[in-house]
Amino acid sequence: MEKREYLDLYHQMVVIRRLEERSAELYQQGKIGGFLHLYIGQEAVSTGLISVRRPEDRIITAYRDHGVAINCGLSAREVMAELLGKVTGCSRGKGGSMHLADVKKNFWGGHAIVGAHLPIAAGLALGDVYQNNKAVTVCMFGDGATNIGYFHEALNLSKVWNLPVLWVCENNQYGMGTAVERASAVSEMRQKADGYGMKSEAVNGMNVIEVREVSARLYEEIRNGSGPQFLEVITYRFRGHSMGDPERYRSSEEVKTWLENDPIGIYHRYLLEHQIASEEELQEQIRLAEEEINDAVAFAEASPEPPAEELFQHIYVEG
Amino acid sequence: MARITMREAISQALWEEMERDPSVFILGEEVGVWGGTYAVTKGFYDHFGPERVRDTPIAEAVIIGAAIGAALTGLRPIAELMTINFAFSAMDHIVNQAAKLHYMFGGQMILPLVIRAVGGGGRQLGATHSQTPDAVFAHFPGLKVVAPGTPADAKGLLKAAIRSQDPVLFIEHATLYQTRGEVPEGDYIVPLGKSTIQREGRHVTIVTYSKMLEISTKAADQLAKEGIEVEIVDLRSLRPLDMAPVLESFKKTNRAVIVEEGWKSYGVGAEVASRIYEEAFDYVDAPIKRVAQAEVPLPYNRTLEQMALPQVEDVIKAVKEVL
Numbered sequence A: 001m002e003k004r005e006y007l008d009l010y011h012q013m014v015v016i017r018r019l020e021e022r023s024a025e026l027y028q029q030g031k032i033g034g035f036l037h038l039y040i041g042q043e044a045v046s047t048g049l050i051s052v053r054r055p056e057d058r059i060i061t062a063y064r065d066h067g068v069a070i071n072c073g074l075s076a077r078e079v080m081a082e083l084l085g086k087v088t089g090c091s092r093g094k095g096g097s098m099h100l101a102d103v104k105k106n107f108w109g110g111h112a113i114v115g116a117h118l119p120i121a122a123g124l125a126l127g128d129v130y131q132n133n134k135a136v137t138v139c140m141f142g143d144g145a146t147n148i149g150y151f152h153e154a155l156n157l158s159k160v161w162n163l164p165v166l167w168v169c170e171n172n173q174y175g176m177g178t179a180v181e182r183a184s185a186v187s188e189m190r191q192k193a194d195g196y197g198m199k200s201e202a203v204n205g206m207n208v209i210e211v212r213e214v215s216a217r218l219y220e221e222i223r224n225g226s227g228p229q230f231l232e233v234i235t236y237r238f239r240g241h242s243m244g245d246p247e248r249y250r251s252s253e254e255v256k257t258w259l260e261n262d263p264i265g266i267y268h269r270y271l272l273e274h275q276i277a278s279e280e281e282l283q284e285q286i287r288l289a290e291e292e293i294n295d296a297v298a299f300a301e302a303s304p305e306p307p308a309e310e311l312f313q314h315i316y317v318e319g
Numbered sequence B: 001m002a003r004i005t006m007r008e009a010i011s012q013a014l015w016e017e018m019e020r021d022p023s024v025f026i027l028g029e030e031v032g033v034w035g036g037t038y039a040v041t042k043g044f045y046d047h048f049g050p051e052r053v054r055d056t057p058i059a060e061a062v063i064i065g066a067a068i069g070a071a072l073t074g075l076r077p078i079a080e081l082m083t084i085n086f087a088f089s090a091m092d093h094i095v096n097q098a099a100k101l102h103y104m105f106g107g108q109m110i111l112p113l114v115i116r117a118v119g120g121g122g123r124q125l126g127a128t129h130s131q132t133p134d135a136v137f138a139h140f141p142g143l144k145v146v147a148p149g150t151p152a153d154a155k156g157l158l159k160a161a162i163r164s165q166d167p168v169l170f171i172e173h174a175t176l177y178q179t180r181g182e183v184p185e186g187d188y189i190v191p192l193g194k195s196t197i198q199r200e201g202r203h204v205t206i207v208t209y210s211k212m213l214e215i216s217t218k219a220a221d222q223l224a225k226e227g228i229e230v231e232i233v234d235l236r237s238l239r240p241l242d243m244a245p246v247l248e249s250f251k252k253t254n255r256a257v258i259v260e261e262g263w264k265s266y267g268v269g270a271e272v273a274s275r276i277y278e279e280a281f282d283y284v285d286a287p288i289k290r291v292a293q294a295e296v297p298l299p300y301n302r303t304l305e306q307m308a309l310p311q312v313e314d315v316i317k318a319v320k321e322v323l
């Protein structure tokens, strides 16, 4: 890996962190409405995972999608503009936080119905197989999503049809306020892949390099015809489920322990210890990220609202 | 009578029924430890315990399916769907199972089941989380569908639903939880399938329910200042649909506006208007008007979303058009 690539991973994680922190502020100010699910604590997952995808590989995820969007190459500007409901947003202000997408960048969206995008991911992969595209579909979802029928239907079909899907479960220990062991019959989400005869493994989601390495190998195997595989990423959501979560379901000690495993902190130390980058260079990345987010907020705030006609556009392709 | 919120009224009905009847229990996502995503079941888990306030996995089909099964054994489950939008993930169990088992097995199977679901738009939750698909569910014989617009009705109808022998879909509007009103204490029952006149007037009849009762009342207040007296009929139950108060009112005013939050096409307004034409054609003095949501999936952007939802001004305009 080149030094530039190492720094780029760092940069992306910090951009996501700052984007999320600013979004929380803008939510408090009433500039963002609806639901806002922050990715703070999980930055290393999508950053590592998506850093090794090829442009032809498709990414699809749930509603906790801001970080995924950034990693897929959407600009902070168009993400922030979407959060503010502006017409310059990636979904023209009609989707909001939960519905970011840019199909030109092969980012097939944030999806707000738990588990509903898994069958769609199977279909994306089917489309590639049918058309002889050598692409991998990466489908990300939460631990909670493994309990809904959609998950099981999609995994089964993907195996039966040998579809090139990398199923990525972000196990952040909770689905809203429900701890994994209160909702799932098995404590490791990857065990569910066993039921479909699917190869699976787990990785530490707080370490971006580990996520990246495992992902790179899995993409190659799937690209070469292994069929679908399952990756469970162990991580933690540092903030509430959405805004205004009373967080009665977890102790502050538990949260504190995980905060000590901050993926950005871990990677920061890694880069210094391995003398890949100096403290000054990392500070420079933080400064650049800060600038990028300031610019994105300014852009989003100055952007126009969607015009009234927009309400009736895009109901059908053909009007 | 105490002046309490819709949230408190619903909570009170649940609490009292659980105290009264040990076969009543609650299951759903985040109903227990969290206390309900809309805080309706706050304190229930500590009081009634995990056996009767059951947090479920995110799995709507099995929430409704298991509730049906438990109801068949004689229990009275109250299954909570975090929002009505997730009812689509349990659609088969709601419309193909709950609505049919009693009939299809010749009356042998009895399912005293309540499905509570939060519906409605206006909170910038985007297209999949903002729907008012009440009419969809009201389409199916075998299912009872109620949607209260006042705290008192919420309490009374929910108690009636819990005591009913039939499956009842109880639709709460997310933006009504803070609405206050007088609510009778203790055992207060509002029968299912009974519409009611919420406001008397002689010039025009507004037929509405749920959140749109609030919008229609505001419109009526403004129209009153111009000397226009609006009579408001609150349907409260969409199935069975009680047309008697509607027809009675219409025969007096000869003009009607139907206000619903859902889409106009194939909606509640379409049903009510047809029934008025069928049953009171001789009394029609002006074409019946419908006020409903613009025929689009609701957008996130606040201004666009509000444009799409029925507003007080839309109701006023429609009333003036039929006069």
Ligand SMILES: Cc1ncc(C[n+]2csc(CCOP(=O)(O)OP(=O)(O)O)c2C)c(N)n1
Binding pocket: A064, A112, A113, A114, A115, A141, A142, A143, A144, A145, A146, A172, A174, A175, A176, A237, A241, B029, B058, B059, B060, B082, B086, B089
């Ligand atoms: C079908 C459906 N049911 C319920 C919800 C409400 N809901 C939104 S997110 C969520 C928790 C999901 O947990 P998980 O899959 O672990 O993802 P995380 O939020 O932890 O990223 C729930 C219950 C929904 N959006 N869709």
Ligand SMILES: [Mg+2]
Binding pocket: A142, A143, A144, A170, A171, A172, A173, A174, A175, A176
């Ligand atoms: Mg989770």
